[in-house]
Amino acid sequence: MLRFSTAGESHGESLVALVSGLPAGIPVAQEFVDRELWRRQQGYGRGGRMRIERDSAHILSGVRHGKTIGSPVAMTLANNDWKNWTEILPVETGDAEKHKAVASPRPGHADLAGALKYDFKDARYVLERASARESAARVACGALAKLLLKSLGIEVGSHVIRVGKAELGRDASWAEIAAANAKEEVFLNCVDAEAEARMKAEVDVALRTGDTVGGVFEVVVHGLAPGVGTHVNWDERMDGLLAQAVMSLQAVKAVELGRGVTAAESMGSTVHDAIAYEGADEAFTKFSREKNNAGGIEGGISNGEDVVVRGYLKPISTLRRPLASVSFETREATKAAYERSDVCVVPAAGVAAEAMVALTIARLVIDKFGGDSLRELKRNYDGYCEQIRNF
Numbered sequence: 001m002l003r004f005s006t007a008g009e010s011h012g013e014s015l016v017a018l019v020s021g022l023p024a025g026i027p028v029a030q031e032f033v034d035r036e037l038w039r040r041q042q043g044y045g046r047g048g049r050m051r052i053e054r055d056s057a058h059i060l061s062g063v064r065h066g067k068t069i070g071s072p073v074a075m076t077l078a079n080n081d082w083k084n085w086t087e088i089l090p091v092e093t094g095d096a097e098k099h100k101a102v103a104s105p106r107p108g109h110a111d112l113a114g115a116l117k118y119d120f121k122d123a124r125y126v127l128e129r130a131s132a133r134e135s136a137a138r139v140a141c142g143a144l145a146k147l148l149l150k151s152l153g154i155e156v157g158s159h160v161i162r163v164g165k166a167e168l169g170r171d172a173s174w175a176e177i178a179a180a181n182a183k184e185e186v187f188l189n190c191v192d193a194e195a196e197a198r199m200k201a202e203v204d205v206a207l208r209t210g211d212t213v214g215g216v217f218e219v220v221v222h223g224l225a226p227g228v229g230t231h232v233n234w235d236e237r238m239d240g241l242l243a244q245a246v247m248s249l250q251a252v253k254a255v256e257l258g259r260g261v262t263a264a265e266s267m268g269s270t271v272h273d274a275i276a277y278e279g280a281d282e283a284f285t286k287f288s289r290e291k292n293n294a295g296g297i298e299g300g301i302s303n304g305e306d307v308v309v310r311g312y313l314k315p316i317s318t319l320r321r322p323l324a325s326v327s328f329e330t331r332e333a334t335k336a337a338y339e340r341s342d343v344c345v346v347p348a349a350g351v352a353a354e355a356m357v358a359l360t361i362a363r364l365v366i367d368k369f370g371g372d373s374l375r376e377l378k379r380n381y382d383g384y385c386e387q388i389r390n391f
Protein backbone atom coordinates (compact mmCIF):
# COMPACT_ATOMS: atom_id res chain seq x y z
CA MET A 1 0.00 0.00 0.00
CA LEU A 2 1.29 3.46 -0.89
CA ARG A 3 1.52 5.64 2.20
CA PHE A 4 3.17 8.93 2.96
CA SER A 5 3.56 11.27 5.87
CA THR A 6 5.29 14.53 6.64
CA ALA A 7 6.85 16.21 9.67
CA GLY A 8 8.36 19.60 10.27
CA GLU A 9 7.48 23.14 11.29
CA SER A 10 7.44 26.24 9.13
CA HIS A 11 10.49 27.85 10.77
CA GLY A 12 12.08 24.68 12.11
CA GLU A 13 15.30 23.25 10.76
CA SER A 14 13.75 21.09 8.10
CA LEU A 15 10.68 19.46 6.66
CA VAL A 16 10.65 15.67 6.51
CA ALA A 17 8.80 13.49 3.98
CA LEU A 18 8.41 9.72 4.05
CA VAL A 19 6.88 7.62 1.27
CA SER A 20 6.52 3.85 1.49
CA GLY A 21 4.95 1.31 -0.82
CA LEU A 22 6.53 2.48 -4.07
CA PRO A 23 7.63 -0.40 -6.30
CA ALA A 24 11.30 -0.83 -7.14
CA GLY A 25 12.68 0.50 -10.40
CA ILE A 26 11.01 3.92 -10.70
CA PRO A 27 13.55 6.34 -12.21
CA VAL A 28 13.90 9.29 -9.81
CA ALA A 29 15.41 12.43 -11.31
CA GLN A 30 16.42 14.98 -8.69
CA GLU A 31 15.75 17.78 -11.23
CA PHE A 32 12.15 16.64 -11.63
CA VAL A 33 11.49 16.58 -7.87
CA ASP A 34 13.12 19.99 -7.44
CA ARG A 35 11.23 21.48 -10.36
CA GLU A 36 7.96 20.42 -8.75
CA LEU A 37 9.10 22.11 -5.54
CA TRP A 38 10.04 25.23 -7.52
CA ARG A 39 6.61 25.29 -9.17
CA ARG A 40 4.93 25.30 -5.74
CA GLN A 41 6.96 28.33 -4.73
CA GLN A 42 5.84 30.42 -7.68
CA GLY A 43 2.89 32.70 -8.41
CA TYR A 44 2.01 36.36 -8.38
CA GLY A 45 0.99 37.46 -4.88
CA ARG A 46 3.35 35.37 -2.80
CA GLY A 47 4.99 37.02 0.21
CA GLY A 48 8.56 37.69 1.36
CA ARG A 49 9.19 34.14 2.59
CA MET A 50 9.41 32.83 -0.95
CA ARG A 51 12.45 35.05 -1.51
CA ILE A 52 14.19 33.27 1.37
CA GLU A 53 13.43 29.64 0.45
CA ARG A 54 14.76 27.67 -2.50
CA ASP A 55 13.32 24.22 -1.97
CA SER A 56 15.20 21.06 -2.81
CA ALA A 57 14.58 17.49 -1.64
CA HIS A 58 17.53 15.73 -0.02
CA ILE A 59 16.84 12.03 -0.64
CA LEU A 60 18.17 9.95 2.26
CA SER A 61 16.88 6.47 1.50
CA GLY A 62 14.91 4.25 -0.84
CA VAL A 63 16.68 5.37 -4.03
CA ARG A 64 19.89 3.81 -5.33
CA HIS A 65 21.65 4.79 -8.54
CA GLY A 66 18.69 6.91 -9.56
CA LYS A 67 15.94 4.32 -9.07
CA THR A 68 13.64 3.33 -6.22
CA ILE A 69 14.54 0.01 -4.56
CA GLY A 70 11.18 -0.76 -2.91
CA SER A 71 12.16 0.50 0.55
CA PRO A 72 10.69 3.65 2.12
CA VAL A 73 11.92 6.90 0.60
CA ALA A 74 12.90 9.45 3.24
CA MET A 75 13.55 13.06 2.24
CA THR A 76 14.39 16.29 4.01
CA LEU A 77 13.75 19.83 2.77
CA ALA A 78 15.74 22.49 4.57
CA ASN A 79 14.04 25.69 5.77
CA ASN A 80 16.45 28.53 4.94
CA ASP A 81 14.47 30.78 7.30
CA TRP A 82 15.44 28.53 10.24
CA LYS A 83 18.65 30.47 10.83
CA ASN A 84 16.57 33.59 11.52
CA TRP A 85 14.68 31.82 14.30
CA THR A 86 17.39 30.13 16.34
CA GLU A 87 17.61 33.00 18.88
CA ILE A 88 13.90 33.04 19.69
CA LEU A 89 13.10 32.54 23.39
CA PRO A 90 9.93 31.19 25.04
CA VAL A 91 7.15 33.66 25.83
CA GLU A 92 7.76 33.25 29.59
CA THR A 93 10.98 35.30 29.28
CA GLY A 94 8.79 38.38 29.00
CA ASP A 95 11.10 39.94 26.39
CA ALA A 96 8.70 40.63 23.52
CA GLU A 97 11.54 41.27 21.07
CA LYS A 98 13.06 37.88 21.80
CA HIS A 99 10.00 35.64 21.79
CA LYS A 100 8.01 36.95 18.77
CA ALA A 101 4.78 35.54 20.18
CA VAL A 102 1.56 35.55 18.17
CA ALA A 103 -0.67 36.67 21.00
CA SER A 104 -3.66 38.04 19.08
CA PRO A 105 -5.08 35.18 16.98
CA ARG A 106 -5.79 35.69 13.29
CA PRO A 107 -9.39 34.99 12.23
CA GLY A 108 -9.28 32.24 9.63
CA HIS A 109 -5.97 30.76 10.72
CA ALA A 110 -5.55 27.87 13.18
CA ASP A 111 -4.33 30.27 15.91
CA LEU A 112 -7.28 30.45 18.32
CA ALA A 113 -8.70 26.95 17.90
CA GLY A 114 -5.20 25.48 18.15
CA ALA A 115 -4.14 27.58 21.16
CA LEU A 116 -7.27 26.56 23.07
CA LYS A 117 -6.83 22.92 22.11
CA TYR A 118 -3.11 22.61 22.96
CA ASP A 119 -3.10 25.11 25.85
CA PHE A 120 -0.65 27.60 24.33
CA LYS A 121 -0.63 31.32 25.15
CA ASP A 122 1.43 31.88 22.01
CA ALA A 123 -0.29 30.82 18.78
CA ARG A 124 3.10 30.48 17.10
CA TYR A 125 3.31 26.99 18.56
CA VAL A 126 0.19 26.22 16.51
CA LEU A 127 0.91 28.06 13.29
CA GLU A 128 4.34 26.47 12.95
CA ARG A 129 2.71 23.22 11.91
CA ALA A 130 -0.61 24.58 10.60
CA SER A 131 1.38 26.60 8.04
CA ALA A 132 1.20 25.55 4.41
CA ARG A 133 4.99 25.32 4.48
CA GLU A 134 4.13 21.65 5.11
CA SER A 135 2.73 21.38 1.59
CA ALA A 136 6.31 21.49 0.24
CA ALA A 137 6.92 18.06 1.80
CA ARG A 138 3.71 16.78 0.17
CA VAL A 139 4.96 18.00 -3.19
CA ALA A 140 8.21 16.05 -2.73
CA CYS A 141 6.16 12.89 -2.03
CA GLY A 142 3.83 13.69 -4.92
CA ALA A 143 6.77 14.04 -7.31
CA LEU A 144 7.61 10.38 -6.70
CA ALA A 145 3.98 9.40 -7.31
CA LYS A 146 4.04 11.43 -10.53
CA LEU A 147 7.18 9.59 -11.67
CA LEU A 148 5.45 6.25 -11.07
CA LEU A 149 2.36 7.39 -12.99
CA LYS A 150 4.49 8.82 -15.80
CA SER A 151 6.03 5.35 -16.29
CA LEU A 152 2.49 4.14 -17.07
CA GLY A 153 1.70 7.07 -19.37
CA ILE A 154 -0.42 8.90 -16.79
CA GLU A 155 0.18 12.63 -16.28
CA VAL A 156 -1.05 15.14 -13.72
CA GLY A 157 -1.20 18.92 -14.15
CA SER A 158 -3.07 21.95 -12.86
CA HIS A 159 -4.14 25.42 -13.82
CA VAL A 160 -5.90 28.35 -12.21
CA ILE A 161 -9.50 28.94 -13.23
CA ARG A 162 -10.42 31.72 -10.80
CA VAL A 163 -8.77 34.40 -8.68
CA GLY A 164 -11.33 36.37 -6.69
CA LYS A 165 -14.00 37.49 -9.16
CA ALA A 166 -11.85 36.91 -12.29
CA GLU A 167 -12.44 33.56 -13.94
CA LEU A 168 -11.10 31.73 -16.98
CA GLY A 169 -14.69 31.07 -18.09
CA ARG A 170 -13.99 28.27 -20.54
CA ASP A 171 -12.65 24.70 -20.61
CA ALA A 172 -8.91 24.16 -21.05
CA SER A 173 -7.50 21.25 -23.05
CA TRP A 174 -4.89 18.92 -21.59
CA ALA A 175 -2.38 20.29 -24.13
CA GLU A 176 -2.93 23.84 -22.84
CA ILE A 177 -2.53 22.76 -19.23
CA ALA A 178 0.64 20.78 -19.99
CA ALA A 179 2.10 23.77 -21.86
CA ALA A 180 1.31 26.13 -18.97
CA ASN A 181 2.94 23.73 -16.49
CA ALA A 182 6.09 23.47 -18.63
CA LYS A 183 6.70 27.24 -18.60
CA GLU A 184 9.95 28.55 -17.16
CA GLU A 185 8.06 31.37 -15.48
CA VAL A 186 4.88 30.94 -13.49
CA PHE A 187 2.66 33.96 -13.09
CA LEU A 188 -0.89 32.89 -12.22
CA ASN A 189 -0.71 29.56 -14.10
CA CYS A 190 -3.72 30.43 -16.23
CA VAL A 191 -3.91 29.05 -19.78
CA ASP A 192 -5.35 32.28 -21.18
CA ALA A 193 -3.39 35.56 -21.17
CA GLU A 194 -6.48 37.77 -21.14
CA ALA A 195 -8.03 35.93 -18.18
CA GLU A 196 -4.67 35.98 -16.42
CA ALA A 197 -4.52 39.77 -16.72
CA ARG A 198 -7.94 40.02 -15.07
CA MET A 199 -6.74 37.68 -12.32
CA LYS A 200 -3.66 39.83 -11.79
CA ALA A 201 -5.91 42.86 -11.34
CA GLU A 202 -7.70 41.03 -8.50
CA VAL A 203 -4.37 40.36 -6.76
CA ASP A 204 -3.35 43.99 -7.30
CA VAL A 205 -6.47 45.24 -5.53
CA ALA A 206 -5.68 42.98 -2.57
CA LEU A 207 -2.04 44.10 -2.52
CA ARG A 208 -3.05 47.75 -2.64
CA THR A 209 -5.71 47.55 0.03
CA GLY A 210 -3.94 45.28 2.52
CA ASP A 211 -6.39 42.50 1.78
CA THR A 212 -6.11 38.94 0.43
CA VAL A 213 -7.84 36.93 -2.27
CA GLY A 214 -8.79 33.27 -2.88
CA GLY A 215 -9.74 31.39 -6.00
CA VAL A 216 -10.11 28.03 -7.72
CA PHE A 217 -7.53 25.68 -9.22
CA GLU A 218 -8.25 22.67 -11.40
CA VAL A 219 -6.14 19.50 -11.33
CA VAL A 220 -6.36 17.16 -14.33
CA VAL A 221 -5.19 13.54 -14.56
CA HIS A 222 -4.59 12.62 -18.19
CA GLY A 223 -4.20 9.09 -19.59
CA LEU A 224 -5.62 7.01 -16.74
CA ALA A 225 -7.30 3.75 -17.77
CA PRO A 226 -10.94 3.16 -16.85
CA GLY A 227 -11.52 0.87 -13.86
CA VAL A 228 -9.30 2.36 -11.14
CA GLY A 229 -11.05 2.89 -7.79
CA THR A 230 -14.22 1.04 -6.86
CA HIS A 231 -17.87 1.44 -5.91
CA VAL A 232 -17.86 -1.57 -3.58
CA ASN A 233 -16.67 0.09 -0.37
CA TRP A 234 -17.20 3.70 0.67
CA ASP A 235 -13.58 4.22 1.63
CA GLU A 236 -12.17 2.88 -1.65
CA ARG A 237 -14.11 5.21 -3.96
CA MET A 238 -11.82 7.39 -6.05
CA ASP A 239 -14.09 10.44 -5.71
CA GLY A 240 -14.17 10.26 -1.91
CA LEU A 241 -10.42 9.74 -1.65
CA LEU A 242 -9.66 12.64 -3.99
CA ALA A 243 -12.01 14.95 -2.11
CA GLN A 244 -10.32 14.17 1.19
CA ALA A 245 -6.84 14.47 -0.28
CA VAL A 246 -7.45 17.90 -1.81
CA MET A 247 -9.59 19.22 1.05
CA SER A 248 -6.75 18.41 3.45
CA LEU A 249 -4.66 21.18 1.89
CA GLN A 250 -4.42 24.39 3.89
CA ALA A 251 -7.10 26.95 2.90
CA VAL A 252 -9.02 24.61 0.55
CA LYS A 253 -12.65 24.89 1.61
CA ALA A 254 -14.52 23.03 -1.16
CA VAL A 255 -13.68 20.34 -3.69
CA GLU A 256 -15.56 19.74 -6.91
CA LEU A 257 -15.29 16.70 -9.19
CA GLY A 258 -16.07 17.42 -12.82
CA ARG A 259 -19.04 19.78 -12.98
CA GLY A 260 -20.37 18.62 -9.63
CA VAL A 261 -21.49 22.07 -8.50
CA THR A 262 -23.48 23.17 -11.55
CA ALA A 263 -24.81 19.63 -11.99
CA ALA A 264 -26.89 20.16 -8.87
CA GLU A 265 -28.92 22.90 -10.60
CA SER A 266 -29.21 21.23 -14.02
CA MET A 267 -31.37 18.54 -15.59
CA GLY A 268 -29.93 15.05 -15.98
CA SER A 269 -30.29 15.22 -19.74
CA THR A 270 -27.77 18.07 -19.89
CA VAL A 271 -25.41 16.79 -17.20
CA HIS A 272 -24.61 13.17 -18.02
CA ASP A 273 -22.03 12.33 -20.64
CA ALA A 274 -23.76 10.32 -23.38
CA ILE A 275 -21.94 7.16 -24.48
CA ALA A 276 -20.97 6.35 -28.08
CA TYR A 277 -18.81 3.62 -29.63
CA GLU A 278 -16.41 5.50 -31.84
CA GLY A 279 -13.33 6.00 -29.69
CA ALA A 280 -10.00 6.86 -31.31
CA ASP A 281 -7.52 4.04 -31.93
CA GLU A 282 -5.22 5.25 -29.16
CA ALA A 283 -8.08 5.39 -26.62
CA PHE A 284 -8.40 2.71 -23.94
CA THR A 285 -11.69 1.45 -25.41
CA LYS A 286 -14.01 2.25 -28.31
CA PHE A 287 -16.60 3.49 -25.80
CA SER A 288 -16.40 7.28 -25.94
CA ARG A 289 -17.90 10.49 -24.54
CA GLU A 290 -18.43 13.83 -26.19
CA LYS A 291 -18.11 15.72 -22.94
CA ASN A 292 -16.76 15.05 -19.47
CA ASN A 293 -19.10 16.60 -16.91
CA ALA A 294 -18.49 13.57 -14.66
CA GLY A 295 -14.83 14.56 -14.40
CA GLY A 296 -13.67 11.09 -15.38
CA ILE A 297 -15.23 9.27 -12.43
CA GLU A 298 -18.51 7.34 -12.25
CA GLY A 299 -19.40 5.17 -9.25
CA GLY A 300 -16.08 6.01 -7.63
CA ILE A 301 -14.33 4.36 -10.61
CA SER A 302 -12.25 6.08 -13.31
CA ASN A 303 -14.08 5.92 -16.65
CA GLY A 304 -11.18 6.64 -19.01
CA GLU A 305 -11.82 10.38 -19.45
CA ASP A 306 -9.53 12.95 -17.82
CA VAL A 307 -10.05 13.06 -14.06
CA VAL A 308 -10.91 16.66 -13.16
CA VAL A 309 -10.72 17.92 -9.57
CA ARG A 310 -11.25 21.52 -8.53
CA GLY A 311 -10.18 23.05 -5.25
CA TYR A 312 -11.77 26.22 -3.89
CA LEU A 313 -9.46 28.34 -1.75
CA LYS A 314 -10.60 30.84 0.81
CA PRO A 315 -8.65 34.12 0.89
CA ILE A 316 -5.46 34.03 2.98
CA SER A 317 -6.24 34.87 6.61
CA THR A 318 -3.23 37.03 7.53
CA LEU A 319 -4.19 40.57 6.48
CA ARG A 320 -1.89 43.59 6.29
CA ARG A 321 -4.94 45.53 7.51
CA PRO A 322 -5.81 43.03 10.23
CA LEU A 323 -9.29 42.11 11.42
CA ALA A 324 -10.45 42.50 15.00
CA SER A 325 -9.06 40.06 17.51
CA VAL A 326 -8.45 39.78 21.25
CA SER A 327 -5.14 39.79 23.14
CA PHE A 328 -4.41 36.49 24.91
CA GLU A 329 -2.65 38.49 27.62
CA THR A 330 -5.03 41.37 28.39
CA ARG A 331 -8.28 39.96 26.88
CA GLU A 332 -8.80 43.37 25.37
CA ALA A 333 -9.79 44.09 21.81
CA THR A 334 -6.84 44.46 19.48
CA LYS A 335 -5.85 43.78 15.88
CA ALA A 336 -4.93 40.29 14.68
CA ALA A 337 -1.21 39.57 14.37
CA TYR A 338 0.60 40.54 11.15
CA GLU A 339 4.25 40.21 10.13
CA ARG A 340 4.28 39.24 6.48
CA SER A 341 2.08 37.03 4.36
CA ASP A 342 1.11 35.69 0.99
CA VAL A 343 -1.77 37.57 -0.61
CA CYS A 344 -2.72 35.00 -3.27
CA VAL A 345 -1.61 31.34 -3.41
CA VAL A 346 -3.96 29.78 -5.97
CA PRO A 347 -1.20 28.61 -8.39
CA ALA A 348 0.90 27.19 -5.52
CA ALA A 349 -2.09 25.41 -4.00
CA GLY A 350 -2.81 23.91 -7.42
CA VAL A 351 0.68 22.40 -7.50
CA ALA A 352 0.27 21.03 -3.97
CA ALA A 353 -3.09 19.57 -5.05
CA GLU A 354 -1.43 17.92 -8.05
CA ALA A 355 0.78 16.11 -5.53
CA MET A 356 -2.21 15.01 -3.45
CA VAL A 357 -4.08 13.83 -6.53
CA ALA A 358 -1.00 12.00 -7.89
CA LEU A 359 -0.48 10.25 -4.55
CA THR A 360 -4.15 9.22 -4.43
CA ILE A 361 -4.23 7.90 -7.99
CA ALA A 362 -0.87 6.14 -7.53
CA ARG A 363 -2.21 4.48 -4.39
CA LEU A 364 -5.28 3.19 -6.24
CA VAL A 365 -3.20 2.05 -9.21
CA ILE A 366 -0.87 0.12 -6.88
CA ASP A 367 -3.89 -1.32 -5.01
CA LYS A 368 -5.36 -2.63 -8.26
CA PHE A 369 -2.30 -3.72 -10.20
CA GLY A 370 0.16 -4.59 -7.41
CA GLY A 371 3.75 -5.50 -8.19
CA ASP A 372 6.98 -5.15 -6.26
CA SER A 373 8.84 -3.80 -9.27
CA LEU A 374 7.80 -1.22 -11.81
CA ARG A 375 8.24 -3.90 -14.48
CA GLU A 376 5.70 -6.15 -12.74
CA LEU A 377 3.27 -3.27 -12.15
CA LYS A 378 3.55 -2.14 -15.76
CA ARG A 379 3.03 -5.67 -17.08
CA ASN A 380 -0.13 -5.97 -14.98
CA TYR A 381 -1.36 -2.54 -16.08
CA ASP A 382 -0.64 -3.19 -19.76
CA GLY A 383 -2.29 -6.62 -19.56
CA TYR A 384 -5.41 -5.06 -18.09
CA CYS A 385 -5.43 -2.35 -20.78
CA GLU A 386 -5.27 -5.10 -23.38
CA GLN A 387 -8.20 -6.85 -21.66
CA ILE A 388 -10.44 -3.80 -21.77
CA ARG A 389 -9.44 -3.06 -25.36
CA ASN A 390 -10.87 -6.50 -26.22
CA PHE A 391 -13.96 -6.11 -23.98
Ligand SMILES: Cc1cc2nc3c(=O)[nH]c(=O)nc-3n(C[C@H](O)[C@H](O)[C@H](O)COP(=O)(O)O)c2cc1C
Nearest residue numbers: 109110130131132250251317318341342345348349
Ligand atom coordinates in the same frame (compact mmCIF):
# COMPACT_ATOMS: atom_id res chain seq x y z
C1 LIG B 1 0.60 27.50 -0.64
C2 LIG B 1 -0.11 28.14 0.53
C3 LIG B 1 0.45 29.25 1.14
C4 LIG B 1 -0.20 29.86 2.21
N1 LIG B 1 0.34 30.99 2.74
C5 LIG B 1 -0.31 31.62 3.76
C6 LIG B 1 0.20 32.84 4.30
O1 LIG B 1 1.23 33.36 3.86
N2 LIG B 1 -0.48 33.40 5.32
C7 LIG B 1 -1.62 32.85 5.83
O2 LIG B 1 -2.20 33.40 6.75
N3 LIG B 1 -2.13 31.70 5.34
C8 LIG B 1 -1.49 31.08 4.32
N4 LIG B 1 -2.02 29.91 3.82
C9 LIG B 1 -3.25 29.37 4.39
C10 LIG B 1 -3.09 28.83 5.80
O3 LIG B 1 -2.05 27.87 5.89
C11 LIG B 1 -4.40 28.20 6.29
O4 LIG B 1 -5.47 29.09 6.06
C12 LIG B 1 -4.33 27.87 7.77
O5 LIG B 1 -3.39 26.83 7.99
C13 LIG B 1 -5.68 27.44 8.37
O6 LIG B 1 -6.14 26.28 7.74
P1 LIG B 1 -7.53 26.27 6.94
O7 LIG B 1 -7.57 27.50 6.10
O8 LIG B 1 -7.45 25.04 6.10
O9 LIG B 1 -8.63 26.24 7.93
C14 LIG B 1 -1.41 29.31 2.72
C15 LIG B 1 -1.96 28.19 2.10
C16 LIG B 1 -1.34 27.61 1.00
C17 LIG B 1 -1.97 26.42 0.34
Ligand SMILES: C=C(O[C@@H]1CC(C(=O)O)=C[C@@H](OP(=O)(O)O)[C@H]1O)C(=O)O
Nearest residue numbers: 047049050130131132133136340341342
Ligand atom coordinates in the same frame (compact mmCIF):
# COMPACT_ATOMS: atom_id res chain seq x y z
C1 LIG C 1 6.57 28.99 3.78
C2 LIG C 1 5.56 28.79 2.95
O1 LIG C 1 4.33 29.36 3.05
C3 LIG C 1 4.00 30.02 4.24
C4 LIG C 1 2.62 29.57 4.62
C5 LIG C 1 2.06 30.38 5.69
C6 LIG C 1 0.84 29.88 6.34
O2 LIG C 1 0.41 30.47 7.33
O3 LIG C 1 0.28 28.89 5.83
C7 LIG C 1 2.61 31.58 6.07
C8 LIG C 1 3.80 32.16 5.39
O4 LIG C 1 4.96 31.89 6.15
P1 LIG C 1 5.81 33.08 6.81
O5 LIG C 1 4.97 33.58 7.93
O6 LIG C 1 7.09 32.47 7.26
O7 LIG C 1 6.00 34.10 5.74
C9 LIG C 1 4.01 31.53 4.05
O8 LIG C 1 5.23 31.94 3.50
C10 LIG C 1 5.66 27.94 1.78
O9 LIG C 1 4.67 27.84 1.06
O10 LIG C 1 6.74 27.33 1.56
